[in-house]
Amino acid sequence: MTTIFDAPEDFATTALAGFAAIYSRxxxxxxxGVVRSTKVPKGKVAVVIGGGSGHYPAFAGYVGPGLADAAVAGDVFASPSTAAVARVCRHAEQGGGVLLGFGNYAGDVLNFGLAAERLRAEGIDVRVLPVTDDVASAPAETPAKRRGIAGDLVVFKIAGAAAEAGKSLDEVERLVRLANDRTVSFGVAFGGCTLPGAAGPLFTVPKGQMALGLGIHGEPGVSEERIATASDLAKLLTGKLLAERPAGTKKVAAVLNGLGSTKYEELFVLWTAVAKELAGAGLEIVDPECGEFVTSLDMQGCSLTLLWLDEQLEELWRAPSDAPVMRKGTIIPAEPATDEIVDAEGPQSFGPASEASKESGKCIAQLIAKIADALKEAEEELGRIDAIAGDGDHGQGMRRGSAAALEAAKAAVFAGAGAASVLAAAGDAWADRAGGTSGAIWGLALRSWSNAFSDEEKVSDAAIVKGARLALEGVTRLGRARVGDKTMVDALVPFVETLERETAAGKSFAEAWNAAAKAAQQAANATSSLTPKLGRARPLAEKSIGHPDAGAISLALTARVAGEFLKETADV
Amino acid sequence: MTTIFDAPEDFATTALAGFAAIYSRxxxxxxxGVVRSTKVPKGKVAVVIGGGSGHYPAFAGYVGPGLADAAVAGDVFASPSTAAVARVCRHAEQGGGVLLGFGNYAGDVLNFGLAAERLRAEGIDVRVLPVTDDVASAPAETPAKRRGIAGDLVVFKIAGAAAEAGKSLDEVERLVRLANDRTVSFGVAFGGCTLPGAAGPLFTVPKGQMALGLGIHGEPGVSEERIATASDLAKLLTGKLLAERPAGTKKVAAVLNGLGSTKYEELFVLWTAVAKELAGAGLEIVDPECGEFVTSLDMQGCSLTLLWLDEQLEELWRAPSDAPVMRKGTIIPAEPATDEIVDAEGPQSFGPASEASKESGKCIAQLIAKIADALKEAEEELGRIDAIAGDGDHGQGMRRGSAAALEAAKAAVFAGAGAASVLAAAGDAWADRAGGTSGAIWGLALRSWSNAFSDEEKVSDAAIVKGARLALEGVTRLGRARVGDKTMVDALVPFVETLERETAAGKSFAEAWNAAAKAAQQAANATSSLTPKLGRARPLAEKSIGHPDAGAISLALTARVAGEFLKETADV
Known part of the structure; x- marks a missing residue:
């Protein structure tokens, strides 16, 4: 959805004006359009590029030393007029002629071509290059029928570098045609884009599907498939392009391009898989780029572009450039670091432990396994509750934390650790792997609890009760939450108090625990019922440490699971 | 929607690995996390920043000379663990101590704070700075309760520049606290974000509404309003921040930040309005930034950050930096251009014209007014038809082109132009303003048509018929489309042939025209009915020049409108 604009018909021109204000340097x-605001040597070939708007940073974002001299911008997804192309070229021309680059679309071919004719009639030497990188748009046998997509960046970079190096128009044209012949792209879309002021997207992709061979003007793909994993998507993209690898090619420049709403994190995830595929094909990747280079408003999707390098193209691809979006080269000179980073942490070692304490440790590991199972099952529900007032990640954090705690507990048991060490290792792993507030708090709770145990003795009921109190103290000391703040403390306090009271009153331990779990559950329910009253704005305050109510509910859940485990164990 | 991933739980770590592979320089x-891959002087203060993942380029994208030394990355929207923060700090520490920066969130405060304590116990001097720029999250009286949003970038930039300049840890801390005290942000959201693997977004904003005071972890805003125009949105954002302007402040650094799915073009449009508001408040804007700096996965929305500059902060803000995302400074030295660009085109002048031809010119302008009205009304329908096989912009182009043609025709009439000149001016304006293929083709058609007229004579019926033929010739010569290619030519050919045949057969001109318009309409309908057969993939070929069937339909529409006009005129 395009949301920010005044009059839709002024969108492209206002955006260009804002861009020029930000990048006045x-x-x-x-x-x-825009032209460089810096001096250009007389006689240098002018690289003028352009096309419709809505593709930022294409094309204005490529203007600067080492790249383009000027960019012409039409309306959103519409070719600039012949008059506009000719006008911008006249501003950029420095006596060395003009290399006119654009994507191979009917309207652009028409307007840039007519403008070139008009300029030639005025005595300016102009060469025209429609970029044709999209392998999905026509077969390899008819490359001239292919569209231009993110290959624009690659081809224009070669043009800019060649012109900056002072090469003649003939030579720049030769190199740019070579680059275009050796540039291939393939893209997929997950969702369409919406023109400013339009009520709906230009096309839609069914949920769970992706469109193969998308266009960058809302043209849908040539076929649809189920959305693949990142690894399979990397195989698909590289497969389509490697099919056109020229014999003997050993190096490639690569651009993984986001279409607008596909995020950088997603592109980086995909890049990891793409790089693996390219390396697997025996290719060396030179100066890869990953980001938004040719977009289609807010379209969701991505494309991969490869330039099959030879020596000359590699030099031009590596050359510095100083455009708003493609900044290659050094600003602050710095030598590469040479020290080696040692990141490995060896297996944890534990002190000696008695057989009785080891047995208790095993029991703790079994209990953590039950908790991890329960939290895995509850992940979505906890996330849903957390999303009401928080960021919805509580379920994920609890699942991750408890799984890591289980792993660590098992490793400790395997290494012969006693009860205190097993629980402490589980707590540290929970904190380290769950992340977030709740991870730190849960980790601290388990570690504090373990202080009531030792590696010499079997865990007694009294030690468990004492541990519960230590856990509560740790959590409140660090988290500074009190009852009524709608955190896990709301459930932890009645839990600990009930456990202490019921064991003091002589109830069996399993009975006392289950009474405590019940008290925790009641408190959690009460906290939860308050959630709507929190309103939509959760104030950031020290009080909000811990996830409101989701924390209380997950505590009650783990208490109940532990109670069932204790009951089972007691029954045996 | 987050779409590209393998296992959701590996999303953050895989993304970080991909990022590090791309930015190995x-x-x-x-x-x-990540640390600089370049040598850092011994004794330099290490600026270590971090927080949850899902905010790219925050925080890994800020690592490099002149900015941060290292970044710690937790899971998506989750604080990194205490252990991770401490570990990354140990890698980055160079003997000058550590400035630890993060947004003011409970989990981060907890984990970064605990890590600082742990490092201090190891003898490393660590200062902790939670960024608190979000004015929506707490009142000005309790700044320590405010959250950190895009102000992170600004505060960390000051920290990085101060550390790079070799300042002591005390001095870096003082400057960073000053910067944080003088940094304010306010944001709005139009739509929520979706965690990798989650079925739906963390929150939604009702259609047509925007949430004020959003958080960057899917926290909804503090209130909702109707989506404003760019100008009103700029007033809202600047208004909230100017309310906290310290007395005497004359200069500001500004960051207009996109949250993920809000596009650069939208931000540039908004920037134009924001810059106006700030200038109106008497503020000089220093090195503004506009783009994605602190995102929230694919959240739709934006925020404005201002840093109230003093002399020292201005110097640090302007200092070069060489991080993946914030690259300030020069790569290829170039002097500012000094020549003046003259872009004005004077009012068009026309040759002498007879009164009879001027009368015909007026009539042409009236006819174009009818056509412009009809095309304005048909804009959405033409866009809808075009979207089936094209990019959906045909309606917009026709509306824009015909409106520009009308304006030019009226100006020509006002300047005393004859019939040929009025129509030629209208055609050129249509081509220049409509953009795209159809703009060029329609402009050419009108200009070709005008060649049958003169500025000396009244326009005769015979001249109109001859003009129609010339228009057809121009369009087919330039567009290379033939009947059956599903372009406007499908409608233009029967139109011209019928007009010629019926006038030759002695029909009244209005009758002949209406018969021709009917033939065009029939042909357009036939073309349109073929649309589904085009399939989903429109091959790029010279044949597709012109918008399939939408072009034919708009031609038939204008022919009908012209027919009605002729009939009215004939009736009088």
Whole structure:
């Protein structure tokens, strides 16, 4: 959805004006486009690029030393007019002729072509290059029928570097045609884009599907498939492109391009898999780029572009450039670090332990296994509750933390640790792996609890009760929450107090525990019922440490699971 | 929607690995984060920043000379663990102590704070700075309760520049606290974000509404309002921040931040309005930034951050930095251009014209007014048709083009132009303003048509018929489309042939025209009915020049409108 605009018909021109204001160091605004705001040597070939708007940073974002001299911008997804192309070229021309680059679309071919004719009639030497990288748009046998997508960046970078190096128009044209012949792209879309002021997207992709071979003007793909994992998507993209690998190619430049709403994190995840595939094909990747380079408003999807390098193209691809979006080269000179980073942590070692304490440790590990199972099952529900007033990650954190705690507890048992060490290791792993507030608090709770145990003795009922009190103290000392703050403390306090009271009154331990778990559950329910009253704005205060109510509910849940485990154990 | 991943629980770590692979020039991966891959002087204060993942480029994208030394990354929206923070700090520490920066969230306060305590116990001097820029999260009287949002970038930039300048830990801390005290942000959200693997977004904003004072972890805003225009949104954002302007402040650094799915074009549009408001408040804007700096996965929305500058902060804000995302400074030295760009085009002048031809010119302008009205009304329908096989912009282009043609025709009439000149001016304006293929083709059609007229004579019926033929020739010569290619030519050919045949057969001109318009309409309908057969993939070929069937339908529409006009005129 395109949401921010005044009048939709002014969207493209206002966006360009805002861009030029931000990047006044690089560009200045002219009617219909931007030209460099820095001096350009007389006689240098002018690289003028352009096309419709809505593809930022294409094309204005590529203007600067080492890349383009000017960019022409049409309306959203519409070719600039012949008059606009000619006008911007006249501003950029420095006596060395013009290399005019654009994506191979009917409207652009028409307007850039007519503008070139008009300029030639005025005595300016102009060469025209429609970029044709999209392998999905036509077969390899008819490359001239292919569309231009993110290959634009790659081809224009070669043009800019060649022109900056002072090469003649003939030579720049030769190199750019070579680059275009050796540039291939393939893309997928997960969702369409919406024009400013339009009520709905230009196309939609069914939920769970992806469109293969998308266009960048809302043109849907050539076929649809189920959305793949990142690994399979990497195989799909690289497979389509490697099919056109020229014999003997050993190096590639690569651009993994996001179309607008696909996030950088997603692109980085995909890049990890793409790099693996390319390396597997015996290719060396040179200066890869990963980000938004040719977008389609808020379209969701991505494309992979490869430039099959030879020596000359590699040099031009590596050359510095100083455009708003493609900044290659050094600003602050710094030598590569040479020290080796040692990140490995060896297996944990534990002190000696008695057989009785080891047995208790095993029992603790079994209990943590039950808790981890229960939290895995409750992940979605806890996330849903947390999302009401928090960021919805509580379920994930609890699942991760408890799984890591189980792993650590098992490792400790395997290493012959006693009860205190098993529980402490589980707590540390929970804190380290769950992340977030609740991870730190749960880790601290388990570690505090373990202080009531030892590695010499069997865990007694009294030690468990004492541990519960230590856990509560640790949590409240660090988290500074009190009863009524709608945190796990709301459930932990009645739990500990009931456990202490019932054991003092001589109840069996399993009975006392279950009474305590019940008290925790009641408190959690009460906290939960208050949630709507929290309103939509959760104030950030020290009081909000811990996840409101989701924390109380997960505590009650683990208390109940532990109670069932204790009952089973007691029954035996 | 987060779409690209393998296992959701590995999303954050895989993304970080991919990022580190792309930016190996800047960073290297360590367990739980990244550190600079370049040498750092011994004794320099280490600026270590971090927080949950899902906020790219925060925080790994800020690592590099002039900015941060290392970044710690937790899981998505979850604080990194105490152990991870401490570990990354140990890698980054160079003997000058550590400035530890993070957003003011409970989990981060807890884990970064505990890590600082642990490091101090190891003899490392650590200062902790929670960023508190979000004015929506707590009142100005309790700044320590405010959350950290995009102000992170600004505060960390000051920290990085101060540390790079070799200042002591005391001095870096003083400057960073000053920067944090003088940094304010306010944001709005139009839509929520979705965690990797989650079925739905963390929150939703009702259609047409925006949430004020959003958080960056899916926390909804503090209130909701109708989505404003860009101008009103700029007033809202600047208003909230200017309310906290310290007395005497004359300069500000500004960051207009996109949250993920809000596009750069939208931000640039908004920036134009924001810059106006700030200038109106008498503020000089220093090195503004506009883009994605602190995101929230694919959240839709934006925030404005201002840093009230004093002399020292201005110097640090302007200082070069060489991180993956914030690259300030020069790569390729270039002097500012000094030549003045003259972009103005004077009012068009026309040759002498007879009164009869001027009368015809007026009539042409009236006809174009009818066509512009009809195309304005048909805009949405034409866009809808075009979206089936094209990019859905045909309606917009036709509306824009015809409106520009009308304006030019009226100006020409006002300037005393004859019939040929009025129509030619209208055609050129249509081509120049409509953009796209259809703009060029329609402009050419009108200009070709005008070649049958003159500025000396009244326009005769015969000249109109001849003009229609010239228009057809121009369009087919340039567009290379033939009947059956599903372009406007499908409608134009029967139109011209019928017009010629019926006038030759002695029909009244209005009758002949209406017969021709009917033939065009029939042909357009036939073309339109073929649309589904086009399939989902429109091949890029010279044949597809012109918008399939939408072009034919708009031609038939204008022919009908012209027919009605002729009939009215004939009736009088």
């Amino acid at each position: 690089n560009v200045r605004l002219v009617k219909g | 800047n960073v290297r991966l360590v367990k739980g």
